[in-house]
Amino acid sequence: MKTSWYSPILRCVLLFVVGIALQLVVGDFGVAWMRYPWSVIVAINYLYLLVLCYAMEDKWPWARGLRSQHSSVVALASMVVMTVVFGLTRQDGSADGVVGALGFTRMTSSWPFNLLLLNFITSLGLSAIDDWRWVRQRKIAAVISHTAVFVALAAAMFSSGDKLRVRVVAYLDTPTYMAIDNAGREYELPFVVTLREFNIDEYPPKLRLLKQSDNTLSEEYLSSADSVGEIGGWTLRVKEYLSMAGCMEQGGEYCPMQHVGATHAAYVEAHNDSDLVEGWVSCGSHIFAHSVLALPGGESVVMMSPEAKRYTSRIAVALSDKDVRYADVEVNHPVRVGAWRIYQVGYDNQRGRWSTKSVLECVRDGWYGVVHIALWLILASAVVMFITAGGRSLRRKDREEQL
Amino acid sequence: MMWEQLIWFAIASTLFWVLGAATAWRENRQGRAMWLSVTGSLIFFAFIVGMWISLDRPPMRTMGETRLWYSFFLSIAGIFVYARWRYKWILSFSTMMSVVFICINLFKPEIHDKTLMPALQSVWFVPHVIVYMFAYALLGAVAVFALYMWLRSSRREPADEEMAMCDNLVRVGWSFLTLGMIMGALWAKEAWGDYWTWDPKETWAAATWLSYLCYLHLRPITKRDYNIAFALILFSFLLLQMCWYGINFLPSAQGVSVHTY
Known part of the structure; x- marks a missing residue:
């Protein structure tokens, strides 16, 4: 094996071992502290460190090693291994047995997974910076996809503490502003929801x-x-x-x-x-x-x-006494209220079409715009990659045939 | 249009596909080979459209229905690759694979449900499934080709052109996997409020996507190490099988995936 593989492999193995040690000593990787403004402060500092690493590559050989092709392949391979383990392990949050103790039953909260993911994102981020520096010499699809995947993954990582999901059970003509989060705690919404009408089409x-x-x-x-x-x-x-x-x-x-x-x-x-x-x-x-x-x-x-074909809740959302908006919430058609989106998730199954309650979920996601733009850019890069795949070899082949 | 009529459309499509594949082997018959194959695919697509109309929803929900699209897109992938790179064997391969999946549908049709749950009634449903099926078809083709080159009796080292074809097919297949995955993420955000929830199907989709991406990054630095390249193509294709239907049988995914039908 060439020596260029040693360093990235050693880095991933070390990160995995350190991750296991942290998992055993301090428990799950918590993101609750990473809320605004800390999420933004940490994200800005992380970006600054990335740019600094890139700028100091000549003086810091290890920093150059972070974005080498070998490093990218090993980082990708480590993520493949972790996602395969992820897929093979039942994600029930259990702490029993070796798999549970290592945190693999709650992979997204496990240290080994998150450290290797951070390593992958870092390698990707440095590659994206290098792409933009030499943009004229790079394939446009690779430039866009590196940048967009980096932004999407980094935003997902740093926004994980900011995202809030609460459930509201709205009864017909009964205003409510109280919701319940995943842990069963009450949460006061910044608006009042009233269910005005519930309709359901059935097969x-x-x-x-x-x-x-x-x-x-x-x-x-x-x-x-x-x-x-x-x-x-x-x-x-x-x-x-x-x-x-x-x-x-x-x-x-x-x-x-x-x-x-x-x-x-x-x-x-x-x-x-x-x-x-x-x-x-x-x-x-x-x-x-x-x-x-x-x-x-x-x-x-x-x-x-x-079985329900579609179901819709007509709701009134009051932000103040004077600011009341009416909207129809349907599966796949959420309603936006500022940084919040209201989703239709259920109803009283016992009463079916005669349900007088609607179960709604309110999700606050301040990073929505950033992630959305990044995902659309990835879509665009995939289209460009499809169009340009094999283009150079084809042109070369045509020239050879003409000769 | 119902499943009973599939046999007639299948016979007509197969006839045109076989004629197209045979014509591709003859010199200066590229145009004719293309049009024969396209006609076969159009006939098969007519059956899918008929099913769509009679079911009053896109036929994309059950395994049997996705196999219909897989057969169709295998033929389209074959035509696309032939049109672009002129590989003579590709139409024979795509015909054989399409017919295999048609036969599975004829002999083991499984349950064909008529209902479509509200979450599936989205503008993303059709493109999400279609681009995934197209990706599966291309990556299936490259997996078989890699296996052939790896195990062929002559033990001849692959030519640069053959490896370039593997790389191109993986690149196009991966770009379609990306399209499918991102469309799924945008759809999930509209339906449930999260782009990604690490549902078992999503986890295996991520593993598949990362594995093919690993291949694309590995190839430029291990140009002559064919064993690793072929092994990675086949490993990635195994991951793809887990993602497509393997999770229906995987104990860790039972009862927790919104993608099991």
Whole structure:
């Protein structure tokens, strides 16, 4: 092995060993202290040190070694090893056993992982600085991707203490400004949220066969909206499907009903070579009990609870008495309130479409803009890399063919 | 359009792909080889569009559906590589791989669910899956090619052109992996408020991305050390398998990944 590999490998091994020692002595790598303004102060100092290392490369040979090609490869390889260990270890936060004691069951808080990640980011940052110094001689895709990946990773690292995620359970027409964080502590929001309306679109419920002997459901299913299908040797035919139905007596007929608590119901005919059975099945609601259709042979046709297609909360967000904004919050469509974003995460599953509460998450992420720009730059660099891949060798080949 | 009709589209597509692959081996028939292959891919894409319409959602949710895209993008990757670098063998390879995945879908279709959960209803869903499938197809092609060069009976050292092709395919495949990963991060931010949560799928995606990146950085400094290069390509491809479907069987990922279907 060439000597140029020794130093980077030794550095990674040492960082790993030091990380293990720190993990065993001081416990998890905590980021709670790294909040504004400390996060910004630490980030600025880190950037200053990076530039200083780069500027002093001639005097400090070890600093040059941090961004050598060999160093980059070893730093990448160390991250591959750590992420593979990460993937193979169940992240349940347990401290039991050797794996737990080394912190691998909570990898993002473990010292070895974070020290090696810092080594990787440092190597990347120095390469990015060098890229910009010699930008005309470098491939543009590499320049952009080095810089953007560095910014994204460094921002993720230094912003980890600043990010705040709290959960709000909003009830219909009830203003609230109290939220709960991940540790179960109460948090007072800088605005008041009121749920004005909650809407949900559902898929027609699925019909499955339930084997009563071992309570297992068939893999195959028939949608209530479909007319006919084969499941487990039975032909099921949906003769009538009501998306808003009610039943006045247990085991009786279902009829259309436009009222709170209305449920889905289907009149199903099931037949095989020897038997023919028909009757109502329903998934029930918080008002009506569910109904099943018993089949000869110990099986039943059951209707599953409907799956949500989309759900939306219309909320009012009051920043002051005079500043009240209305917005619709939907999965994949958060609402922005200053540095906060409000996400739709759930509702009362027991009541389904009749839910009167909406579960929202409020996330404060002051580094949103920085990370977002970095990610878009990485996207752009990937496109440039795709377009320019193999370009030089192709042009050379064309020239050779012409000659 | 439903799964029962796949067989007819598969036969027609395969016919055109095979004709295209055979034509590629003949001199001065590049244009014809391309158009035959493109026709095969268009026929297969027509089936995917039909499924899309009949399901009323993009067919990208189940393993069977992603295999449809994998077959399609293998053929597209083959055409793309052939158009750009004129490797004669690539159309034969992409045809064979596409047909293998079509056969898996014909004989083991698995569950084809019609519903699409709210988190998957995003503008990022389609491009995220498509670029990943294209990356998988390219990186699958380079893995097989590397294995062939490593184990071929002649024991001949790879030519510079062959290694350049490996590097180019990994570079293009990696750039598509990057696109998929970043689109996923932007989507995750919209859906859950975090770009990255180290979900098992994300962890293995990061390992795969880093491993191919390691290859791209290693090649310029170990130009003649082919064993390391081939081993790293194959190792990275194994990581990619873990990311694609391995986590469905991995004990550490059971019940904790939002990506297991």
